[in-house]
Amino acid sequence: MNKKTLAAILIAIAMIALTLKQCNQTSNFRNSSATNSTDELNRNPSHINYSNHARCRMGCRHVDETEVTELLHEGKINYLKSELKTDNCHKKYAVEGYSHDSQHLRIIFALCNSEVTVVTVIDLNREWPCDCE
DSSP states (O other): OHHHHHHHHHHHHHHHHHHHHHHHHTTTTSSSOOOOOOTTTOOSSOEEEEEEHHHHHHHHHOOOHHHHHHHHHHEEEEEOBOOSSSEEEEEEEEEEEEEETTTTTEEEEEEEEEEEEEEEEEESOOOOOOOOO
């Protein structure tokens, strides 16, 4: 086999691997069209609860309740960062997206029955000084 053929084969393999990786990454997210079944995040709760840790992280990272609601409605669930293989009251959904002030956020929502609680808020682009327990 000559060098040109070998190079072409290696390039083709690399392109296939890259395409498969991109397809796999895309399948780890789902759009905001989630239903309200017990296996899916309640995108329209009547009330959102906030843990003390979430409130602290929101303060450090300059994220307000309207941004949390925006991401709950419009964000994409990152299934790699979510914890869904537990009973109904311990499921955690990692929802990612951009807030109205362009922060790239990941918000962890816990679901118990139809109640939604914000566990933490993460800015994916910036490390903020924060002292939350």
